[in-house]
Amino acid sequence: xxxxxxxxxxxxxxxxxxxxxxxxxxxxxxxxxxxxxxxxxxxxxxxxxxxxxxxxxxxxxxxxxxxxxxxxxxxxxxxxxxxxxxxxxxxxxxxxxxxxxxxxxxxxxxxxxxxxxxxxxxxxxxxxxxxxxxxxxxxxxxxxxxxxxxxxxxxxxxxxxxxxxxxxxxxxxxxxxxxxxxxxxxxxxxxxxxxxxxxxxxxxxxxxxxxxxxxxxxxxxxxxxxxxxxxxxxxxxxxxxxxxxxxxxxxxxxxxxxxxxxxxxxxxxxxxxxxxxxxxxxxxxxxxxxxxxxxxxxxxxxxxxxxxxxxxxxxxxxxxxxxxxxxxxxxxxxx
Amino acid sequence: xxxxxxxxxxxxxxxxxxxxxxxxxxxxxxxxxxxxxxxxxxxxxxxxxxxxxxxxxxxxxxxxxxxxxxxxxxxxxxxxxxxxxxxxxxxxxxxxxxxxxxxxxxxxxxxxxxxxxxx
Amino acid sequence: xxxxxxxxxxxxxxxxxxxxxxxxxxxxxxxxxxxxxxxxxxxxxxxxxxxxxxxxxxxxxxxxxxxxxxxxxxxxxxxxxxxxxxxxxxxxxxxxxxxxxxxxxxxxxxxxxxxxxxxxxxxxxxxxxxxxxxxxxxxxxxxxxxxxxx
Numbered sequence: 001x002x003x004x005x006x007x008x009x010x011x012x013x014x015x016x017x018x019x020x021x022x023x024x025x026x027x028x029x030x031x032x033x034x035x036x037x038x039x040x041x042x043x044x045x046x047x048x049x050x051x052x053x054x055x056x057x058x059x060x061x062x063x064x065x066x067x068x069x070x071x072x073x074x075x076x077x078x079x080x081x082x083x084x085x086x087x088x089x090x091x092x093x094x095x096x097x098x099x100x101x102x103x104x105x106x107x108x109x110x111x112x113x114x115x116x117x118x119x120x121x122x123x124x125x126x127x128x129x130x131x132x133x134x135x136x137x138x139x140x141x142x143x144x145x146x147x148x149x150x151x152x153x154x155x156x157x158x159x160x161x162x163x164x165x166x167x168x169x170x171x172x173x174x175x176x177x178x179x180x181x182x183x184x185x186x187x188x189x190x191x192x193x194x195x196x197x198x199x200x201x202x203x204x205x206x207x208x209x210x211x212x213x214x215x216x217x218x219x220x221x222x223x224x225x226x227x228x229x230x231x232x233x234x235x236x237x238x239x240x241x242x243x244x245x246x247x248x249x250x251x252x253x254x255x256x257x258x259x260x261x262x263x264x265x266x267x268x269x270x271x272x273x274x275x276x277x278x279x280x281x282x283x284x285x286x287x288x289x290x291x292x293x294x295x296x297x298x299x300x301x302x303x304x305x306x307x308x309x310x311x312x313x314x315x316x317x318x319x320x321x322x323x324x325x326x327x328x329x330x331x332x333x334x335x
Numbered sequence: 336x337x338x339x340x341x342x343x344x345x346x347x348x349x350x351x352x353x354x355x356x357x358x359x360x361x362x363x364x365x366x367x368x369x370x371x372x373x374x375x376x377x378x379x380x381x382x383x384x385x386x387x388x389x390x391x392x393x394x395x396x397x398x399x400x401x402x403x404x405x406x407x408x409x410x411x412x413x414x415x416x417x418x419x420x421x422x423x424x425x426x427x428x429x430x431x432x433x434x435x436x437x438x439x440x441x442x443x444x445x446x447x448x449x450x451x452x453x454x
Numbered sequence: 455x456x457x458x459x460x461x462x463x464x465x466x467x468x469x470x471x472x473x474x475x476x477x478x479x480x481x482x483x484x485x486x487x488x489x490x491x492x493x494x495x496x497x498x499x500x501x502x503x504x505x506x507x508x509x510x511x512x513x514x515x516x517x518x519x520x521x522x523x524x525x526x527x528x529x530x531x532x533x534x535x536x537x538x539x540x541x542x543x544x545x546x547x548x549x550x551x552x553x554x555x556x557x558x559x560x561x562x563x564x565x566x567x568x569x570x571x572x573x574x575x576x577x578x579x580x581x582x583x584x585x586x587x588x589x590x591x592x593x594x595x596x597x598x599x600x601x602x603x604x
Contacts, residue, residue, distance in 0.1 A: 438575070442571060
């Protein structure tokens, strides 16, 4: 049974195992530094569908199928699907899994959904309620642009702190037993809002949430940064990462070279014109389920803290003059 | 040739002002477009924009301030011709070509083309 | 979260550390792009006048042509690249106004020709028409009253 440790960390007795994972990405991501780790690169932004929303569901379903295949499980072994994306009503997830016929939970944690789903899935498994759970999330540059920003062909101006929504989907199969990296404890995050209003500066809005969760995790577990090979945030981007390191330093935590951010790993910031880096649910999900899993397999990683970050902003509330609430959930993954 | 050069310089300068507003203030492009058209109406009303059109031709009429100027000129002309009613008809009448073209071409283009991602 | 920084201090810190715009580059690009677009307009106007059009007709022909050009370049997926390079130089001319109408029309075609194209076409350009037309009516009323007084 799971045990609460400190104020917000949960230690998992059964230590659920990541028995399979897959990442499917779009063309731009497939031209980035991590290209060779992805399971598939779909060059067509419509993915053979008529709309970007349908395309995003296609990415999600492909990632799910691939992860399932790699885990050696079949759909009938799966107890629950925990899935989400950036769109209203979790559009991509709901439409991706409507024909799969497995009990389903739609999650919204903005770009933090990958760690949110891992937190909940591992607690479900630890409680005995499930043996195998699918965690799958997606985002799509084009569907996100039309919902959150402007039509694709509009000559909008990118500001110096903006980020580029990753097109793709990542899926992880979590099981109570098997071979692979294990989730040993999780630190669900609190909503943190430090008053940032600029929806083109989500890195700065999310950095305090990431700092809050990382500090809570270290305090609850009594560990130091040195006991981790990597503190991996989701999509703070280059500027948000700078703010995170600064915030931690001011609280007496030196991240040294341990902090990495999926948003700055998935793209080449100098070459790919993404300003501060990648963002979106798929940003942390695709990096985790491809490159990071590969490094675990090669014994290059022993213990990481995966902290996917999410800006829980509502375009409506931003127009009403509100600020950006943010969240980050911590997942400790060990070899 | 001289006239093209003048249009280039004046049009360029009007766009530079917009760029400075974007970079140095917190104004969004949507607000800047509104500011431009309203500024055009105000300058046009007081007859301050027409000299720019005389000097720079398309350099003054192609930017959105020129659209505002057109609205102001149109409304003044119609008030002169038909009194109070002109306040309601003049602006749109003068800018009818532009507005109609935008609707028609917008519709046609939406039929024949679809948006694509840029890398 | 951290006890060492207040909300206000954090916002100040973000403001201070945030990377700035490349203003010099943007201003140069805006000048060149805006200038070039207006020059095209000037050439069209001169051709129209050459064919005997009066000033007003030539101006209307220029408007329609420039709006067509903006619409066409949007439809062939080029105008947003011009904007990316030219910044305000592509936003402020009437071609940018055209781009702001054509791009939502294309984008929302998937939601149908009535509620998609028809309803969303003025998503971005709407405010320009609302405030432009409203301002012109105020100008007309002021002018009308002023004429009565004189």
